Amino acid sequence: MYTSKIAGMGSYVPENVVTNDDLSKRMDTNDAWIQERTGIKERRHIKDGDGNTTATMGVKAARIAIERAGITKDDIDFIVFATLSPDYYFPGCGVQVQEMLDIATCPALDVRNQCSGFIYALSVADQFIKTGMYKNVLVIGSENHSGGLDFTTRGRSVSVIFGDGAGAAVVTRANDNEGGILSTHLHSEGKYALELSLKGPSTNYWVPQIIEDNPQEDIPYYPYMNGQFVFKNAVVRFAEVIQEGLKANNLQVSDIDMLIPHQANLRISQFIQKKFGLSNDQVYNNIQHYGNTTAASIPIALTEAWENGKIKEGDTVVLAAFGSGFTWASAIMKW
Numbered sequence: 001m002y003t004s005k006i007a008g009m010g011s012y013v014p015e016n017v018v019t020n021d022d023l024s025k026r027m028d029t030n031d032a033w034i035q036e037r038t039g040i041k042e043r044r045h046i047k048d049g050d051g052n053t054t055a056t057m058g059v060k061a062a063r064i065a066i067e068r069a070g071i072t073k074d075d076i077d078f079i080v081f082a083t084l085s086p087d088y089y090f091p092g093c094g095v096q097v098q099e100m101l102d103i104a105t106c107p108a109l110d111v112r113n114q115c116s117g118f119i120y121a122l123s124v125a126d127q128f129i130k131t132g133m134y135k136n137v138l139v140i141g142s143e144n145h146s147g148g149l150d151f152t153t154r155g156r157s158v159s160v161i162f163g164d165g166a167g168a169a170v171v172t173r174a175n176d177n178e179g180g181i182l183s184t185h186l187h188s189e190g191k192y193a194l195e196l197s198l199k200g201p202s203t204n205y206w207v208p209q210i211i212e213d214n215p216q217e218d219i220p221y222y223p224y225m226n227g228q229f230v231f232k233n234a235v236v237r238f239a240e241v242i243q244e245g246l247k248a249n250n251l252q253v254s255d256i257d258m259l260i261p262h263q264a265n266l267r268i269s270q271f272i273q274k275k276f277g278l279s280n281d282q283v284y285n286n287i288q289h290y291g292n293t294t295a296a297s298i299p300i301a302l303t304e305a306w307e308n309g310k311i312k313e314g315d316t317v318v319l320a321a322f323g324s325g326f327t328w329a330s331a332i333m334k335w
């Protein structure tokens with residue numbers, strides 16, 4: 001049995017900064033409401049003509065991760081791409097990345113697990129490496145939310161939260177004594193699927209039918225979120241899945257050097273921090289600047305924490321996520 005570790009990380013966000021005040025010019029909202037409820041000050045949005053899509057942002061993050069891992073694109077054995085906002089209904093973004101990076105015919109897989117997508121993708125990479133099938137797996141989380149949100153007052157409780165961006169990791173076969181990914185823990189609860197969902201366009205909600213059925217309101221091609229219900233479930237599941245990961249590795253909360261929670265809402269992260277009694281140095285948040293970037297939030301935050309020297313060799317790093325599905329997950333790593 002092999003072990004796996006993250007050998008390189010990278011991230012990319014569009015240049016276009018959209019502040020809460022900018023949003024208040026498009027809908028009935030304000031900076032105080034958004035910051036008080038979510039902690040978000042600004043987010044990045046793709047701008048027409050800047051060339052960014054979910055796949056191209058993923059490629060930009062991936063190129064950095066590959067370089068930092070000290071490998072070349074031809075060393076990549078497998079691409080796992082997590083997103084809820086793919087460029088096309090099909091095929092997935094993974095094959096686009098494979099073509100854009102000019103990697104011969106390596107397999108590519110898309111993971112559709114929303115906010116938990118990056119940890120699910122990391123888990124897939126980890127398993128393929130641990131069985132010995134692959135040596136270098138490129139894991140990407142990328143989202144173009146701004147292209148699919150309702151920026152009128154009707155959509156304000158959802159659209160102010162989300163931002164665009166991408167993060168990537170090269171997961172590599174490691175020697176036993178190097179640490180790396182110790183374990184991953186995955187869960188889902190499909191009975192709450194529609195509590196945070198985007199129904200269409202899909203085979204059940206095709207565009208002409210949507211317009212005919214919903215001329216003015218309740219349009220199912222914008223995301224729906226039962227915000228308070230999501231919040232209540234998130235704080236419980238985040239805590240459970242972190243505890244599960246610690247227990248599986250005989251670790252205590254006090255062993256955590258850095259917790260990187262999915263950047264759903266600063267209030268959720270703060271709730272977890274308080275529950276576990278962690279200091280500000282033990283939890284990394286950057287939602288203030290990027291909003292919630294769903295599958296991209298953990299790799300963007302992990303990259304930034306590493307770049308800022310907040311994670312050192314030998315640290316115990318915990319990743320945790322909760323989101324649409326519902327799905328939730330954690331990963332425990334020795335950096």
Ligand code: ACO
Binds near residue numbers: 037038161226234322
């Ligand atoms: N600006 C101003 N007012 C707003 C806005 C806005 N952007 N959005 C909603 N409001 C108004 C509502 O219309 C409502 O007004 P009313 O009382 O006159 O009817 C009032 O504010 C309260 O609305 P709620 O939706 O009840 O607001 P709530 O306090 O629940 O906050 C929020 C909404 C921030 C989404 C909260 O429910 C939340 O944080 N939920 C957690 C879900 C989450 O974080 N999701 C992120 C994505 S999922 C994930 O990644 C896990």
